[in-house]
Amino acid sequence: MASELITKYMREEHLPHIWCPGCGHGILMRDVAQAVKNLGIDQEKVCLVSGIGCASRAAGYMDFQTMHTTHGRAIAFATGVKMARPDLEVIVIAGDGDCAAIGGNHLIHAARRNIGITVIVFNNDIYGMTGGQYSPTTPTGEFGTTAPYGNIDRPFDIAVLAAAAGASYVAKGTAYHATQTIKLIENGIKHKGFALIDCAGICATYYGRKNKKGSAVDMMKFQRDNTITVEQAKSLPREEREGKFILGKLVENDFPEFTDEYQKIIDRLKEGK
Amino acid sequence: MKNRVLMQGNEACVEGAIKAGMRFFAGYPITPSTEIAEQSAVRLPQVGGHFIQMEDEIASMAAIIGASAVGTKSMTATSGPGFSLKQENIGYACMTEIPCVIVDVQRSGPSTGLPTSPSQSDVMQARWGTHGDHSIIAISPSSVQECYHLAIRAFNLAEKYRTPVIFLMDEIVGHLREGIEIDDDENIEIIERKMKQRPDTLHLPYHVCEGEDVPRFHLTGYDIRYNITGLAHGADGFPTNNNEIAGQLVTRLMQKIEHNVDDIVQVEEKYCDDAETVIVCYGGTTRCVMSAVEELRAKGKKVGYFRPITIWPFPEKQLKALSEKVKNIIVAEHNYGQILLEVQRIVKNCKIGFVGKVDGTVIMPKEIVKAVEEVK
Amino acid sequence: MTKRLVVDPSWCKGCGICAEFCPKKVLKIVKEKVTVVNPDDCIKCGLCELRCPDYAIYIEEVRDEE
Numbered sequence: 271m272a273s274e275l276i277t278k279y280m281r282e283e284h285l286p287h288i289w290c291p292g293c294g295h296g297i298l299m300r301d302v303a304q305a306v307k308n309l310g311i312d313q314e315k316v317c318l319v320s321g322i323g324c325a326s327r328a329a330g331y332m333d334f335q336t337m338h339t340t341h342g343r344a345i346a347f348a349t350g351v352k353m354a355r356p357d358l359e360v361i362v363i364a365g366d367g368d369c370a371a372i373g374g375n376h377l378i379h380a381a382r383r384n385i386g387i388t389v390i391v392f393n394n395d396i397y398g399m400t401g402g403q404y405s406p407t408t409p410t411g412e413f414g415t416t417a418p419y420g421n422i423d424r425p426f427d428i429a430v431l432a433a434a435a436g437a438s439y440v441a442k443g444t445a446y447h448a449t450q451t452i453k454l455i456e457n458g459i460k461h462k463g464f465a466l467i468d469c470a471g472i473c474a475t476y477y478g479r480k481n482k483k484g485s486a487v488d489m490m491k492f493q494r495d496n497t498i499t500v501e502q503a504k505s506l507p508r509e510e511r512e513g514k515f516i517l518g519k520l521v522e523n524d525f526p527e528f529t530d531e532y533q534k535i536i537d538r539l540k541e542g543k
Numbered sequence: 544m545k546n547r548v549l550m551q552g553n554e555a556c557v558e559g560a561i562k563a564g565m566r567f568f569a570g571y572p573i574t575p576s577t578e579i580a581e582q583s584a585v586r587l588p589q590v591g592g593h594f595i596q597m598e599d600e601i602a603s604m605a606a607i608i609g610a611s612a613v614g615t616k617s618m619t620a621t622s623g624p625g626f627s628l629k630q631e632n633i634g635y636a637c638m639t640e641i642p643c644v645i646v647d648v649q650r651s652g653p654s655t656g657l658p659t660s661p662s663q664s665d666v667m668q669a670r671w672g673t674h675g676d677h678s679i680i681a682i683s684p685s686s687v688q689e690c691y692h693l694a695i696r697a698f699n700l701a702e703k704y705r706t707p708v709i710f711l712m713d714e715i716v717g718h719l720r721e722g723i724e725i726d727d728d729e730n731i732e733i734i735e736r737k738m739k740q741r742p743d744t745l746h747l748p749y750h751v752c753e754g755e756d757v758p759r760f761h762l763t764g765y766d767i768r769y770n771i772t773g774l775a776h777g778a779d780g781f782p783t784n785n786n787e788i789a790g791q792l793v794t795r796l797m798q799k800i801e802h803n804v805d806d807i808v809q810v811e812e813k814y815c816d817d818a819e820t821v822i823v824c825y826g827g828t829t830r831c832v833m834s835a836v837e838e839l840r841a842k843g844k845k846v847g848y849f850r851p852i853t854i855w856p857f858p859e860k861q862l863k864a865l866s867e868k869v870k871n872i873i874v875a876e877h878n879y880g881q882i883l884l885e886v887q888r889i890v891k892n893c894k895i896g897f898v899g900k901v902d903g904t905v906i907m908p909k910e911i912v913k914a915v916e917e918v919k
Numbered sequence: 920m921t922k923r924l925v926v927d928p929s930w931c932k933g934c935g936i937c938a939e940f941c942p943k944k945v946l947k948i949v950k951e952k953v954t955v956v957n958p959d960d961c962i963k964c965g966l967c968e969l970r971c972p973d974y975a976i977y978i979e980e981v982r983d984e985e
Contacts, residue, residue, distance in 0.1 A: 271927050273968065273977035284781065285930065286973050292934030296972025314766055319609070330770055330781055337612060338772035338782075339605065340635050346602035350609025350617070353593045354567055358613070376605075379598035448969040474934075487939045490970070536588045 279303035279313070281333050288327060292486020294445035294471030295392050299328050301448055301469070302363065302390060305455035306334075317358045319348040321373060324399045324473075325365035325392035334361075342372030345380045348387045356529040359459060360386070366393040366407040370426050374406070377428075377466075381435035384463040385528040390455060391428055394471035402476030409513070413480045429468040433521045438463035440521040442500070444470040446493040447517055454519065463527045470515050545724045552690040552716040553578035553620075555723055556646060557586060559694030560618050562726075563733055565644070566592035567617040569606035571599055571625060574658045575714045576648035579620035600628035607643045608636050612771060614736075616698055620646035623665055624655065626672065633707050634673030635773045637796060640749070640758065642701035642736070644694070646710040648717040649826075649877075651903045660903030661714035663826055664878040669709040670855050676793050678800035680807060681709040681855040685829035687721035693852070699734035700807060704799055705757050711854055713877065715827025715905065736760045747778040749792075756799040800856055808858045812865070814840060814847030820871040820915055822848040823862070823886055828875050828906060835911035846915055857885050866890040871918045873898060875911055894918065922963040923979045928952045930975035937967035937976050946976075 272282055280303060289295050306316060316334035320326035322341035329336040335358070339347045344362045352360045369377055369391050380387060396414060397403040404414030404421045407428065411420050433440045439461040443451030451469055458465035470493060472478070474486035483489050493515055500518035503511055550558070557579055560568075568583035570576075580596065587594040593610075597603040600621055607617035621629060626647045636643055649665045651657035665672075669681040680700050684693045694710060701708040739759040744750040748769045749758045758778075761767050774782035775789035783789065800807065814836060815821055824832040832848050839846045849865055849872075851858045866872060866889070873896040874883040883897050898914045900906050924945070933951035938944075943960040946953055946967060953976055955961070968977040 271925070272930070272974050273925075273979065276974045276977075280974075286932070286975075289972065291932035291972075292936060293972050296974070297970055300969070300971075300974065313768060317613070330772065333768055335768050336770045337609070338770065338774065339608075340631055340773060343601060343605040343632065346597065346605035347609035347612075349595065349597070349602070350567065350569060350606030350611075351613050352609075353595060353606070354610035354615035354617075355613045375598050376602050379602070446970070486934045486972075487936055490936055490940070532588070532593055536591055539589050540591075 275300070275303055275307060279307060279333055280331050284331055287331055289324060290475040292472060292474045293324070294394060294473070295325055295328070297445045297448060298390070298392050298451070298469050298471060299331065301443070301452045301455055302328070302361070303332065304452045305459060308452070308456050309459060311359055311459070315357070315359055316361060317351050317355070318361050318363065319344045319351060320363045321368040322399070323365040323368045323397065325363055326368060328363045328392075342368055343376065344368065345373060345376040345387065345389060349380060349385055352385055352387055353529060353532070356386070356533070360388070361459065362387055362389045364389060364391055365398070366391060366395060366428065367397045367405040370406045370428050370431065377432065378435035381432045381437035381464050381466070383528045384436060384438050384525045386463055388458045388461070388465040388467070390458070391466065391468045392471050393428060393468055394473035394477060396473050396477040398473050398476050402480055415480070429466065429520055432466040432468075436525070437466050437521065438523040438525045439465035441467045441519045442470070442516045443467055444493050444497055444515050444517060445472050446490050447497065450517055457519070461522070463525050545726055547722055547724055549720060549722050550687055551578060552684070552687045552712060552719050553648065554582045555687045555690035556694045556710065556712065557582040558725060559691040560644065560698060561586055561590060562731065563695040563698035564616040564735070565618050565698065566590070567607060567610040567615045568592075568619065569595045569597050569603040569610070569617070570619050571597055571603050571621070573600070573622045573625045575650055575717050576620045576622045576646060578717075579646055579648070600625035601632060604629040604632035604645070608632060608641050611641050611643050616642070616702070618644040618646065620648065622648050622650045622658070623652045626665055626668060630672040634675060634677060636707040637673065637677040637679065638773045639771050640705035641771070642705050642707070644697045644701055644708050644710055646712060649711065649713040651901070657903035659714070661827060661905055662877050662903070663713050663828065664881065664901070665711065666854060666876070666878065666881040669711050676797060678706065678797050679709060679855050680704065680706060680800065680853070681711045682852060683711045683826040683854045684716055685826050685850065686716065687719055688723040690716060691723055691725065695731060695733070699732065702734045702736050703757070704803065704807075706800070709855070711826065713827045715830065748780040749776065750778040751795070756795070756802050804856050804860070807853055807856060808861070809852040810858045810861045811850040811852060812847065815849060815865060815869070817845055818847035818869055819845040820873065820918055821865060821869045822846070822873045822875055822911065822915070823882065824848055824875045825851050825854060825882065828877055831906045831908050832875055832911055835908040835915070838908060838912055839915055844915065854882070859889050862886065862889050866893050869893060871896065873914050873918070875899070875906055877906065920980045921983055923981050924955060924958070924961050924963065925977055925979045926953055926955060927975045930973045932973050934972060936970050936972065940970060941967055
């Protein structure tokens with residue numbers, strides 16, 4: 271027995287999911303379902319593409335056209351889907367390692383092209399599926415099984431990276447702020463070009479335990495108490511922004527969308543020009 | 544109607560692919576295959592298709608699988624280093640049974656090697672490049688005409704057996720220019736995807752009908768929603784840890800090719816009927832061999848050649864039968880001896896010789912002639 | 920239409936997020952499962968549903984009996 275939303279937009283027979291107790295991915299996956307419902311898009315028209323990792327398992331649970339592909343490559347697969355079928359709403363769900371480490375090249379180039387794909391990052395700052403290795407978003411000084419003496423890497427801000435690469439819609443959400451995050455995902459899907467919503471997740475099992483952040487509840491409270499809006503962030507000096515979660519839309523531009531531009535070439539050739 | 548045109552092998556391959564129904568190409572520039580991307584960029588939008596230059600080889604492979612999964616016949620092209628990069632996603636296409644064609648215009652390796660020099664050193668990579676047990680089809684053209692016709696066949700086999708097909712070209716045929724005939728008539732067989740009909744199987748994307756080896760399609764992006772995964776999966780397309788189901792899947796992936804070897808395999812045999820010595824060759828090497836064989840025949844030597852057009856699955860039955868009639872087999876290939884290994888495995892009662900090259904130069908007919916004349 | 924709080928303990932993994940952020944302290948984790956301890960205080964705000972990672976708790980709309 272599940273809510274109407276879950277029954278309609280998820281494959282109930284495959285639930286409960288494999289994610290750990292208190293995993294933010296469950297919350298964020300529900301946000302995606304709610305956003306699609308709010309937009310009233312036919313499930314048949316949504317193609318959800320994912321890579322490998324905890325977040326990528328969403329493809330098996332969500333009741334859309336789903337492709338669970340290879341590690342890091344979801345955006346590249348999705349590019350083929352979108353070009354072959356521009357009428358589909360192509361959504362990618364990716365983890366932070368999937369999206370910004372092994373898949374970083376595809377991320378920046380899809381953003382640069384402004385192809386009409388919506389990427390939703392379930393960003394928990396850690397490789398969960400393999401047991402807690404540091405990721406490209408793990409803050410400097412934090413611990414992972416492969417950073418036993420503290421992480422000396424400097425982290426990416428995936429949203430800022432996507433914006434710099436040319437993404438025409440970029441926003442940041444959190445697992446705690448579900449209502450606002452749903453709205454940001456909705457706007458991202460509605461947006462014509464490349465959209466990315468970087469959502470701060472919760473990994474109590476690996477990230478939390480390794481870094482003494484307490485339980486999932488403690489991590490949710492921390493998220494609640496340390497989130498500022500995009501506007502607030504703009505007025506804060508850099509040092510005070512450190513360690514804060516940011517909520518809201520960073521970028522929205524009306525750049526030409528890639529498949530639209532390609533269609534113009536096809537039309538032009540058809541007219542014999 | 545037949546149009547006679549002058550064309551390069553790389554270009555002919557694109558024309559064949561378009562004839563077969565290719566409407567999506569994703570690629571990345573790499574010598575000596577780049578003309579395939581360039582020609583696709585020109586031709587695809589003219590026929591309402593799409594071309595994209597991706598950020599890398601891996602992305603190109605991923606994109607063609609994505610496009611094919613939603614119903615568009617798709618191709619990519621590359622050469623050695625790029626072929627290595629594509630391997631993981633080729634395995635994904637094997638596992639998920641999404642048809643696609645991967646052109647590999649072979650060049651000298653390993654690593655960057657001699658990028659503009661001919662080679663056939665990806666034969667084993669074509670067979671075993673991706674990890675895990677899997678089956679694959681690889682076809683090797685030896686003329687520009689074949690680049691056209693066999694590209695069509697590559698698509699047909701990909702669709703029929705729901706598998707990636709490696710179009711194993713080499714620099715010799717890729718950059719060769721010849722007059723070829725482009726068929727404009729409708730007599731060329733174009734195979735389309737076999738679609739599911741029975742309503743009770745529509746929700747089971749990997750259900751195999753009785754008496755068939757390959758699951759019929761119900762395309763992603765249309766009215767039925769289903770899941771595609773590179774994890775072991777059952778008929779329903781969802782991940783499973785069930786060892787029995789996983790074992791059945793891998794076995795079926797192997798057998799769908801094994802059971803249909805006779806349909807897939809094509810060979811060419813010339814002057815083999817009375818031959819004492821047969822040269823085994825394929826792809827661009829065939830050109831040198833043909834010339835040597837003609838020369839030797841003129842001298843009265845009983846020499847022929849055996850050419851696998853389908854490299855994988857290897858024409859084992861045909862070679863075995865031939866080896867029972869001849870005394871000597873000489874393998875000629877532009878590598879250190881890859882198909883040689885297959886020949887040594889299959890042929891038990893002949894003397895086996897070898898002419899190979901790994902320095903980026905072409906095997907000359909006189910080298911073949913010498914090898915044949917030296918056979919005692 | 921009235922709203923009703925529904926719990927499916929079989930899907931609950933006992934993380935405690937719903938109970939912690941319930942504004943009316945309606946929920947409690949008992950033996951690793953969510954339990955409705957103060958049903959009368961529930962204002963059907965749905966925050967538990969929004970934040971439950973396992974879809975084990977939600978607000979259902981039911982038609983009023985004639």
